[in-house]
Amino acid sequence: MTESTEQPMKVGDWLVTILLTAIPLVGIIMLFIWGFGGNAPTTKSNFAKAMLIWYAIGIVLTFVFYGAIAALFIASGGMDGGGF
Numbered sequence: 328m329t330e331s332t333e334q335p336m337k338v339g340d341w342l343v344t345i346l347l348t349a350i351p352l353v354g355i356i357m358l359f360i361w362g363f364g365g366n367a368p369t370t371k372s373n374f375a376k377a378m379l380i381w382y383a384i385g386i387v388l389t390f391v392f393y394g395a396i397a398a399l400f401i402a403s404g405g406m407d408g409g410g411f
Contacts, residue, residue: 336370344371348378355382 336344344361348354361367362375 333368333370336368340371344374358382 347357358375358379360375361371362379367375
């Protein structure tokens with residue numbers, strides 16, 4: 328096992344991290360930089376990678392959900408007057 332000399336992130340560091348990830352587009356870019364840039368603390372890098380995985384899961388589930396809604400709409404006859 329190797330000794331880690333990395334200092335833990337402080338509360339203020341986490342506040343800035345969370346604030347930056349809340350900004351649209353900037354947050355996604357920062358997650359990629361922190362996750363794969365190589366110079367972020369290990370904790371922040373792991374956090375960024377985990378958040379990107381959650382975003383990917385959310386995007387996939389969104390496509391599945393809206394695809395199912397579209398399929399139901401098409402199967403019901405759409406807007407040809409034959410539905411409800």
